[in-house]
Amino acid sequence: MIIPYQQLAPETLDALIEEFVTREGTEYGETDVPLATKVEQVRQQLAKRSVVIVFDPAIETTSLVPADQLPPGM
Template sequence: MIIPPHALEKQTLRAIAESFVLREGTDYGEWEATFEQKVQQVLDHLESGEAVLMYSELHDSVDIRPAREPGGAE
């Protein structure tokens, strides 16, 4: 189930983004992004619709996925 980012309080959405950044190994190209920059990028992708929040009832968890990925918004 997709959760609209605006349905969550800002603090909750930020905590989800921080958790995602801490567990995901991501290559940011030639320069290393700070933790804050990475979190802001995740929040920006959620805001723009490039990424979606997916809630799994089976695992009782929330994940962030690209919107174009199978199981994403498109």
């Protein structure tokens, strides 16, 4: 189930994005990128709909997923 990011409380959206960008294995490259920059980049991707928020009710988890990687019919 896709959750429109605009429907989330600002604090909830911030927490979701921050949790996503601070996951282990998300650091690539030789330079450190500030957390605020990473969060803003994800916000822009959500606004452009290149990334969507997906909730899986079966396992009660929320993920950020590239729109082009969504299963058909979603």
